[in-house]
Amino acid sequence: xxxxxxxxxxxxxxxxxxxxxxxxxxxxxxxxxxxxxxxxxxxxxxxxxxxxxxxxxxxxxxxxxxxxxxxxxxxxxxxxxxxxxxxxxxxxxxxxxxxxxxxxxxxxxxxxxxxxxxxxxxxxxxxxxxxxxxxxxxxxxxxxxxxxxxxxxxxxxxxxxxxxxxxxxxxxxxxxxxxxxxxxxxxxxxxxxxxxxxxxxxxxxxxxxxxxxxxxxxxxxxxxxxxxxxxxxxxxxxxxxxxxxxxxxxxxxxxxxxxxxxxxxxxxxxxxxxxxxxxxxxxxxxxxxxxxxxxxxxxxxxxxxxxxxxxxxxxxxxxxxxxxxxxxxxxxxxxxxxxxxxxxxxxxxxxxxxxxxxxxxxxxxxxxxxxxxxxxxxxxxxxxxxxxxxxxxxxxxxxxxxxxxxxxxxxxxxxxxxxxxxxxxxxxxxxxxxxxxxxxxxxxxxxxxxxxxxxxxxxxxxxxxxxxxxxxxxxxxxxxxxxxxxxxxxxxxxxxxxxxxxxxxxxxxxxxxxxxxxxxxxxxxxxxxxxxxxxxxxxxxxxxxxxxxxxxxxxxxxxxxxxxxxxxxxxxxxxxxxxxxxxxxxxxxxxxxxxxxxxxxxxxxxxxxxxxxxxxxxxxxxxxxxxxxxxxxxxxxxxxxxxxxxxxxxxx
Numbered sequence: 135x136x137x138x139x140x141x142x143x144x145x146x147x148x149x150x151x152x153x154x155x156x157x158x159x160x161x162x163x164x165x166x167x168x169x170x171x172x173x174x175x176x177x178x179x180x181x182x183x184x185x186x187x188x189x190x191x192x193x194x195x196x197x198x199x200x201x202x203x204x205x206x207x208x209x210x211x212x213x214x215x216x217x218x219x220x221x222x223x224x225x226x227x228x229x230x231x232x233x234x235x236x237x238x239x240x241x242x243x244x245x246x247x248x249x250x251x252x253x254x255x256x257x258x259x260x261x262x263x264x265x266x267x268x269x270x271x272x273x274x275x276x277x278x279x280x281x282x283x284x285x286x287x288x289x290x291x292x293x294x295x296x297x298x299x300x301x302x303x304x305x306x307x308x309x310x311x312x313x314x315x316x317x318x319x320x321x322x323x324x325x326x327x328x329x330x331x332x333x334x335x336x337x338x339x340x341x342x343x344x345x346x347x348x349x350x351x352x353x354x355x356x357x358x359x360x361x362x363x364x365x366x367x368x369x370x371x372x373x374x375x376x377x378x379x380x381x382x383x384x385x386x387x388x389x390x391x392x393x394x395x396x397x398x399x400x401x402x403x404x405x406x407x408x409x410x411x412x413x414x415x416x417x418x419x420x421x422x423x424x425x426x427x428x429x430x431x432x433x434x435x436x437x438x439x440x441x442x443x444x445x446x447x448x449x450x451x452x453x454x455x456x457x458x459x460x461x462x463x464x465x466x467x468x469x470x471x472x473x474x475x476x477x478x479x480x481x482x483x484x485x486x487x488x489x490x491x492x493x494x495x496x497x498x499x500x501x502x503x504x505x506x507x508x509x510x511x512x513x514x515x516x517x518x519x520x521x522x523x524x525x526x527x528x529x530x531x532x533x534x535x536x537x538x539x540x541x542x543x544x545x546x547x548x549x550x551x552x553x554x555x556x557x558x559x560x561x562x563x564x565x566x567x568x569x570x571x572x573x574x575x576x577x578x579x580x581x582x583x584x585x586x587x588x589x590x591x592x593x594x595x596x597x598x599x600x601x602x603x604x605x606x607x608x609x610x611x612x613x614x615x616x617x618x619x620x621x622x623x624x625x626x627x628x629x630x631x632x633x634x635x636x637x638x639x640x641x642x643x644x645x646x647x648x649x650x651x652x653x654x655x656x657x658x659x660x661x662x663x664x665x666x667x668x669x670x671x672x673x674x675x676x677x678x679x680x681x682x683x684x685x686x687x688x689x690x691x692x693x694x695x696x697x698x699x700x701x702x703x704x705x706x707x708x709x710x711x712x713x714x715x716x717x718x719x720x721x722x723x724x725x726x727x728x729x730x731x732x733x734x735x736x737x738x739x740x741x742x743x744x745x746x747x748x749x750x751x752x753x754x755x756x757x758x759x760x761x762x763x764x765x766x767x768x769x770x771x772x773x774x775x776x777x778x779x780x781x782x783x784x785x786x
Contacts, residue, residue: 188524188554188564190216190600190614190647194277196302197659201691201700202732203314203746203781204271205322205346207299208234213689213702215663216281216295216647220680221757223351223359223771237281237616238643238669238681239294241572241592246299249414249430250460252291270342270367272310272326275302281647282616283568283596286528286550289479289510293570293596293618304328304338304373314781316746318774319349319362322781336375343368353772354754355722361395379420386413397442399760399769406440424469430462454577455486476513482506489580491539504580506536506543508573514550522556526566534573534591541579543591546571560604567597574624578635584626586635594620594641609652617644625673629763641671657694663687668709678762679720683709696736703729706755720761721770722754742783752776 194210204210211217211234220233220240236242244252280296288296307329314322326342346365350358366389373383388411396403412434420426439453464477488501514528528550534543552566574589600614620641627636645667653659665685670677689702708724731747749755756770 190281192279215665236294241293243288243292243296283570285570286530312783316779321347338373340371354775363393365391382417402444409437426466428464432460434458457484473516479510508534526552562602565599615646638672643669698734720759740785746779748777
């Protein structure tokens with residue numbers, strides 16, 4: 135099948151989806167769900183309507199995930215304004231990692247149901263998390279993205295924002311099988327089941343297993359990047375309703391991933407692995423009319439390895455073997471005038487591989503199992519001063535500690551405040567400022583080649599002004615201007631062979647995000663976004679031509695009878711004048727659009743046949759270049775060209 139024929143098939147399928155008649159159940163189900171004002175929890179750690187959040191926040195709904203057949207969280211986040219990526223191509227070097235930034239910052243917090251999963255990684259590492267760990271999209275109800283500093287509520291690392299993945303509630307018995315295959319060796323096998331047991335239905339369960347395969351990647355210019363990935367993830371969650379508004383749950387998640395390929399930039403082969411498993415216990419209870427409490431314990435083990443083999447016979451290998459522990463105790467009070475959240479977060483990181491720490495008095499090498507921990511105490515109050523006026527204030531105190539040969543960090547206090555005013559029932563203006571505080575990660579402290587044991591934490595503040603206009607519960611327009619100032623940051627100095635991490639004393643990011651969320655007519659749902667960004671952060675390559683000056687995001691879904699069709703994507707406008715080597719063509723294009731198409735046919739309510747086309751115009755594009763490290767022309771890591779996938783989903 136040639137390229138022209140593939141394009142004809144995609145276009146014809148899209149037209150068919152918008153014109154073919156049939157039974158009406160799909161349209162009715164879709165509209166009934168979308169017209170409800172969606173509830174979110176990330177903005178204030180309490181449930182509220184998205185349009186009433188008084189914060190710069192976006193949501194990817196269950197409907198978008200399902201209708202566009204988003205295979206992982208990364209695909210979903212690419213439709214969100216203010217979210218940027220910096221990936222090494224479609225497989226291989228970055229096959230199992232997603233470099234995510236919000237408002238230009240790689241210091242973000244990733245949550246699942248409010249529980250932190252990117253753990254105690256430290257400055258510069260928050261935006262890197264294992265994508266396969268979050269590939270079970272069938273059990274995701276929505277993804278909430280809070281842009282801007284939220285450190286007083288979510289702790290170290292919440293500089294750029296927060297991603298909260300909310301899983302589906304277990305409302306009844308349901309089993310889903312989703313099988314797909316396609317070009318470039320792509321295979322995706324998903325199984326999940328959930329339900330309630332017992333005569334009283336108080337016991338509930340959820341289990342899943344995903345298997346993902348991909349092969350050689352073909353870029354938009356026809357060049358094939360050899361590679362292979364094999365990822366399997368498995369998990370189970372058990373919950374019990376002790377009483378009304380009193381629920382306990384325990385969950386176990388495991389991910390195994392192996393990848394290999396060839397890097398054309400450095401002319402070497404590579405191979406790597408990711409191993410991750412975690413156990414989480416959570417207890418939520420409302421013990422009085424206005425009082426509630428939440429307790430969380432999470433233990434995570436992570437073991438990664440990555441190696442390169444060069445043509446000259448040299449090789450390189452690096453691995454991590456870490457344990458992370460998180461304990462959170464949160465108390466809430468809500469009486470209509472005050473909404474107060476207070477609690478404590480205890481985080482600990484243990485390095486299971488000994489690191490060289492110098493010599494003793496007899497000139498013998500000293501090896502140390504490094505660790506450090508952080509005790510954080512926080513409180514925030516949303517105070518309704520009068521009708522339509524809310525004053526929010528919060529404070530967090532961090533007390534980090536480390537082993538005897540580790541860094542000596544001082545305690546730090548962060549604060550935040552925000553004033554919001556409802557000028558009308560549909561118009562809200564808010565303004566505020568929030569501090570951030572970020573501890574250095576162990577890799578930046580102890581890496582034998584690039585580490586610096588004298589690193590100090592990063593800190594600074596973000597100011598923002600926002601406006602929301604609510605047309606109705608299903609249509610809203612938001613705008614947010616922000617400015618992030620680094621008083622102290624952590625960056626890299628030097629080249630790839632001779633360099634180290636160090637502290638810098640300045641850095642700035644500013645810009646704005648705008649979005650429209652809503653429905654058009656009886657059949658369309660639309661999300662449009664526009665993000666504008668300026669950034670200069672010393673020691674961060676993102677400032678050197680990587681980030682988009684402007685990025686437009688969109689998704690539109692059309693529902694008619696037994697057909698559902700959707701398009702999503704983004705248009706990228708790169709900052710052009712900051713490449714370290716301006717004379718070198720470091721990117722295929724400085725302006726480009728990536729557009730994806732999904733077509734669904736539902737012969738029965740519980741069955742879906744689907745066709746998905748990513749990058750429908752086969753655009754050559756890249757998010758990572760080697761030109762700034764001295765590479766020659768065309769030294770970029772290409773992202774995938776057009777990829778066609780087809781599949782079948784059954785729910786019973």
